[in-house]
Amino acid sequence: MISRFSYGHVIETEAILQKPAAENGALPFLTVDEASLSLTYSMDDNDKVYGLGENVRGINKRGWIYQSKCSDEAQHLEDRRSLYGAHNFFVVSGKETFGIFVDYPGILTFDIGYTRYSELKITASDWNLDVYVITGSDVKDIIHQFRQLIGRSFVVPKWAFGYGQSRWSYMSEDEIREVVRKHRELQIPLDSVYLDIDYMDRYKDFTLNNETFPDFADFNQEMKEDHIHLVPIIDAGVKQEEGYPVYEEGLKKGYFCTKEDGSPFVAAVWPGKALFPDMLNKEARDWFGEQYKFLLDQGVEGFWNDMNEPAIFYTEDRLKEVLDKIDDYKDRNLDMNEFGEMTALVGSLSNNTKDYTRFYHNIQGEKVSHDRVHNLFGYNMTRAAGEAFERLEPDKRILMFSRSSYIGMHRYGGIWMGDNKSWWSHILLNLHMLPSLNMCGFLYTGADLGGFGADTTEDLMLRWLALGIFTPLMRNHSALGTRRQEAYQFENMDGFRHIIGLRYRLLPYLYSEYMKAVLNDEMMFRPLAFDYPDDRHAKAVEDQLLLGDGMMIAPVYEQNADGRYVYLPESMKQVRFSADGTVEETILPAGHHFVEIPLTDVVLFIRPNHLIPLSKGGQCVDEVDFEALTFLSYVTEGNEAVYTYYHDDGYEKDYENPAHLSEIRISSNGTVTK
């Protein structure tokens, strides 16, 4: 059951398209204190808290203070409170079990046992918010209801389940040809190459560098013939440059965010001084969405939206202030306080919260300060694109994922998990975010495999890929200045070929589970706690996930480990894929196990009376035969495994066509019935 409680004058987020009528009674579970702008819940020692989408720390969010404040936060350290998204949905599971969604576009704090171990406290920045309380038969039911409420998740084209190679940046057509050639030569499957900011003419959205990408439409076509999709990046800021049509048109029509006096708000991002399209103004959003046509017309079928928290390197006004102040420090004997102030001044230029109070949106004629709607910006940039794709390419699936997001955006695109690091700890963070994001409707997601910032190592790359083969978005991405990390940069080509190749063997299952999760408003990745609510230890497991109907995954995330511990809440079949091509199946009893997992092995688990369809693999998604299946299964005596297989052509949008669904049965003697 879902109840909405409304406080103050709510700014519409459109996270929820059909709002239930607001209740008049008292808010259940939470204590409301308007004076402190807070909602409080008293937790038992055994209460666990799940959700908050993209954020730091564990699956169980207890023991930290989080903030919904979309942030360009490239470190993802344990002590950060925000990442790129704002996902205000969580479920408390324990003495009472209920879900809460705070629909609120401003900055919101969730103190989940940080200040006091037994207290959960939500604090808003003002008292204009909708609070949804969801109760149900169990955690999964609560989440299912919430997912129904927020609407169906975005669907990607099937090729977007292939392996993608990215780098900030591949600088030219020839460099990309070389990346593709090496993958093809080494028989490392590949479906996409990502274009980071340098494909543009001086970082101007919807332009091309004519020197390095002189024949983009032809090049795009050439790549497609090799089954490679090029996926360009689009940034939030539009360069301020005379003669640049996007800038000039936007300015003329008043589509950019303004300062209080109505003059354009100028912030520096990649292109230098730039203006932010007012994504919260419907007309401006439509206009911005229309710009993607420039690339669609050249054959592009996928995009990623970046810098849309929005990130700000500096604002014109603030830079002047800071440089003037620094003058005061010249020719003086600075004491350490003054020195600290001086360096802090420079450090405060980028992504300064104060800058978010200095510009305004035009929301249906009302001038609204950005900070009040901060968390809606990236969402509406991606919505601009998604709505435009519906108009421009109504019959085609266009890949789209974003860095910043708010619940509601899941209807228009996926997200990647932002600019992470080549740290072992970020494999586990990748795993932790999968179920939290699924709870909030984000199904197409994944992390920058191998790590974006910092230098990777061969073993980190292999271990991370062994998780990445299970995530819908499977992309190897890394930053300027870091060690190159395309598979072919390393030595163990058999290992890379094996692990990435296995992704393609798993595609029938992964794609089927993704589509069913979309169509049924379910989670693709779930903590063990959700499926085994009566298993006390399952609730503490933070490094294994259930994947779809019948699979459990348990990746290795520690350097130099020879394997890892795995907890089985019930007997499961362990399946080991080794680089020599062998597939070893072992039935393990319920309980704790140490499983040896050499660097190039991948191990997964099948739940009893379940099956997993496998393809023969391929060098790209187009090569994978989704009908010529083999099966892994674990069927106990006298039982059968029944699997609902979703299979479509991966390009059309008739998702609900019943012809896409079929049933596969395997009996305990191994007989397969389709």
Add this chain to the structure above:
Amino acid sequence: MISRFSYGHVIETEAILQKPAAENGALPFLTVDEASLSLTYSMDDNDKVYGLGENVRGINKRGWIYQSKCSDEAQHLEDRRSLYGAHNFFVVSGKETFGIFVDYPGILTFDIGYTRYSELKITASDWNLDVYVITGSDVKDIIHQFRQLIGRSFVVPKWAFGYGQSRWSYMSEDEIREVVRKHRELQIPLDSVYLDIDYMDRYKDFTLNNETFPDFADFNQEMKEDHIHLVPIIDAGVKQEEGYPVYEEGLKKGYFCTKEDGSPFVAAVWPGKALFPDMLNKEARDWFGEQYKFLLDQGVEGFWNDMNEPAIFYTEDRLKEVLDKIDDYKDRNLDMNEFGEMTALVGSLSNNTKDYTRFYHNIQGEKVSHDRVHNLFGYNMTRAAGEAFERLEPDKRILMFSRSSYIGMHRYGGIWMGDNKSWWSHILLNLHMLPSLNMCGFLYTGADLGGFGADTTEDLMLRWLALGIFTPLMRNHSALGTRRQEAYQFENMDGFRHIIGLRYRLLPYLYSEYMKAVLNDEMMFRPLAFDYPDDRHAKAVEDQLLLGDGMMIAPVYEQNADGRYVYLPESMKQVRFSADGTVEETILPAGHHFVEIPLTDVVLFIRPNHLIPLSKGGQCVDEVDFEALTFLSYVTEGNEAVYTYYHDDGYEKDYENPAHLSEIRISSNGTVTK
């Protein structure tokens, strides 16, 4: 067997006091390439590499590139290459097993399977180095030989094994009285309170703030009567201030480091502009050591040396350069490259490697550029103190530990593990560094419990303390601006009292093992791999340690965990100490176990036929009766446990007096014989 190979003109580090004669033959194991200033070893897939003292990552150092370059590095991120110390000793264990110590005071790089998984490569900055190759019967024997070579480790007074409370900073005598009062009232044991930089008069070494610490000698006496030792910090830089005697005398006598032209080198640190005493010049070192007398005379019996990498906030010359350059960025439309340059300029002011090339030491009359001997600075600052203590207080043990270090310094002081963070991952890093540091002679060590930077949580504090009770230095320390983290700031007083109290019960064992490790040149903390070399899985265990003769520890280092997995290479007795006072003993078979460990339980393991003496505890070390012992033991049928117990008064220096040693035996029927 130890062989020394000498290349070029070696700068004397005095890491080793009695050097063996240099060999003439070829260097075994390693391939020498003088052209690339490197030494290379080809590793097998199963080779493991231990050592490098204080650094990031695991016990097995394979899979990363490390640098010996003492650095003020307060994040300890996975991708860093250096921390505060330079500890150039490691052991390769595998197809060939050998130890290498590169005695070299400049910057040295250890690429241990980073660039190529199979290659270990050491690269120096110039070709003047001593390489020691050590072979032996096994890893422990190699380390034992190395430890004999570098000389006996520093011994602390026994009170330094008590719990210490620190904060940057306790600002006054009254604030410290309050800290002590609360511990005493709540019956949380305490032996020391640390004075961070604010006790001084404007950060001038060997001064006191007369307003906040008006009667320091009396206050020190008052604290001692309550069994509290005050431990002040000493910084490396001496404030440049007319009328400040330390500055004036040092300047007059030429004891400070100079620029190339002989004028004093001025760097800004806490006191603002400051000069570095030339710790590598024997006369200057003697003089600096003598300064500690100011505090010794007021009853101080312990110190910590900080900022001695040396950390530099900025140098006068470079600050001027940077501020002048920033002028050029004013009133211009900065593109992102220029903006990046501008912020990088400011970011490069602190701890800039170039500054280390701009000042000089006077080493026996020779002018030596600091960068060539960089890693010896902190070592020699602590040596200055240690040598002075021998002169000034020959009969007394004075506590000393340092932030920066080099091998050799272990004879003069311990180290703390530097400015860590309130991150769960730093509990494990704390554990990883214990054996690596022990290998290099650093026995008195520990991390800032609860974390120095960032905000801690109650559960992090409790879990970290549950490791900290086993480390010789057990200190709760945190930074200015972070959440207060004295035990009494939290709610679960029973939990804190229990865990910290257990430290005092364990003291007879911990102190005895520490002293035996010192006297016998052994490790107090060892990886399982060292004691169970034939156990394949033991070599991969990175989160358990053997502690002394008969104990194994396995702390919880993950938030919200209900316990952890523990690997037993042989049957052991699990001992569980719960907050309600119960002690539960369970014999577990060899193999893998999941052990439930609630937040306030401490679990340890006893090896077969070993015993652990326990005291009754106390509120301070003085209160602990080291003779009224009870015993935990695990004795199998027909066997006995024999323990060599070291026990002295903890203050005198007659370490080798045979009266300190006694033997305790427990038979399988529980009979104790002393």
